[in-house]
Amino acid sequence: MKNVLITGGTGLIGKQLSFFLKLKGYEVRILSRNNIVDSPYKTFLWDINQEYINEDAFKNLDHIIHLTGAGIANKRWSDKRKKEIIDSRVASTELLYNTVKELKIPLKTFISASATGYYGSITSETIFKETDKPATDFLGKVCQLWEQSIFKFKDQKIRTVALRTGIVLSKDGGALQKIKKPVIVTLGNGKQYMPWIHIDDLCELYLKAIEDTRLEGPYNAVSTEYQSNNSFSKTVAKIYKRPILPIGAPKFVLKAIFGEMSTIILNGSRVSANKIKQVGFKFRYDRLDDALKNLL
Numbered sequence: 001m002k003n004v005l006i007t008g009g010t011g012l013i014g015k016q017l018s019f020f021l022k023l024k025g026y027e028v029r030i031l032s033r034n035n036i037v038d039s040p041y042k043t044f045l046w047d048i049n050q051e052y053i054n055e056d057a058f059k060n061l062d063h064i065i066h067l068t069g070a071g072i073a074n075k076r077w078s079d080k081r082k083k084e085i086i087d088s089r090v091a092s093t094e095l096l097y098n099t100v101k102e103l104k105i106p107l108k109t110f111i112s113a114s115a116t117g118y119y120g121s122i123t124s125e126t127i128f129k130e131t132d133k134p135a136t137d138f139l140g141k142v143c144q145l146w147e148q149s150i151f152k153f154k155d156q157k158i159r160t161v162a163l164r165t166g167i168v169l170s171k172d173g174g175a176l177q178k179i180k181k182p183v184i185v186t187l188g189n190g191k192q193y194m195p196w197i198h199i200d201d202l203c204e205l206y207l208k209a210i211e212d213t214r215l216e217g218p219y220n221a222v223s224t225e226y227q228s229n230n231s232f233s234k235t236v237a238k239i240y241k242r243p244i245l246p247i248g249a250p251k252f253v254l255k256a257i258f259g260e261m262s263t264i265i266l267n268g269s270r271v272s273a274n275k276i277k278q279v280g281f282k283f284r285y286d287r288l289d290d291a292l293k294n295l296l
């Protein structure tokens with residue numbers, strides 16, 4: 001049976017992906033900071049700060065999917081939190097890399113999450129593609145450092161893929177739960193784009209990254225339909241039958257509440273899905289209203 005070790009398998013994406021890959025016939029293993037009781041998957045412990053990892057997780061292992069990372073939008077970005085956001089991604093990738101190298105694991109594929117934050121929190125008419133340079137703002141730097149550590153796996157002749165993921169739409173949490181309040185509120189001037197992807201499409205994308213050996217390098221994991229914050233909010237209001245405030249939450253208020261982190265909700269450009277489509281990936285949800293209806 002094919003094996004896959006998922007780090008951060010307890011999170012929003014990881015839970016659904018574990019279930020999905022198990023249905024597809026994979027033996028799913030989870031690497032977590034915590035002992036998980038009653039898990040349907042074999043779980044193994046690691047401690048990134050102590051550089052500890054249970055080596056049993058790597059026995060006869062075929063693929064790693066790396067999802068671990070401190071939540072970008074969970075807390076204000078103090079210096080301490082910024083370090084945690086970086087270390088939980090970069091130091092964890094380095095620990096995986098060193099373990100695979102030292103144990104000489106003949107891994108077939110290393111696949112990691114990355115984020116559209118790679119291109120920066122800016123509102124523009126640019127449609128970013130994978131060959132564009134990383135931004136110099138905080139998230140741009142996080143993604144750049146993260147991907148540098150991810151693509152070290154290529155040194156070991158391991159096929160490596162990074163999925164630069166947009167806002168993941170799911171029933172079970174994440175951004176959609178924050179957006180679909182009893183009254184829908186647009187943010188700032190509402191002109192910022194919001195690259196998004198339905199979680200089912202994202203799971204299919206991870207499966208494609210495992211099974212289609214043509215995939216190598218970074219891919220944007222975003223749906224094809226571009227939505228601004230204004231159009232996104234209107235569609236949510238329509239599908240969930242909720243009222244929408246006629247004026248947006250002012251920028252200065254959001255800045256006061258969220259500090260530097262407000263940049264990720266107040267800014268955004270379009271991101272191209274062409275590269276992944278060119279290798280034959282078909283989105284089940286390339287229209288936001290269909291995605292939201294499915295998640296109702």
Ligand SMILES: NC(=O)c1ccc[n+]([C@@H]2O[C@H](COP(=O)([O-])OP(=O)(O)OC[C@H]3O[C@@H](n4cnc5c(N)ncnc54)[C@H](OP(=O)(O)O)[C@@H]3O)[C@@H](O)[C@H]2O)c1
Nearest residue numbers: 008010011012013032033068069070088113115165167168
């Ligand atoms: N959800 C989105 O909209 C979205 C968009 C773009 C990119 N991504 C990226 O995709 C990955 C998975 O996203 P997700 O939404 O599933 O994340 P999530 O629900 O926050 O789960 C991430 C997992 O990472 C581990 N983790 C959390 N804080 C950590 C810390 N401080 N140090 C080490 N490990 C920590 C946890 O696993 P354990 O407790 O089991 O160790 C957690 O279950 C993340 O890297 C995220 O940046 C997500």
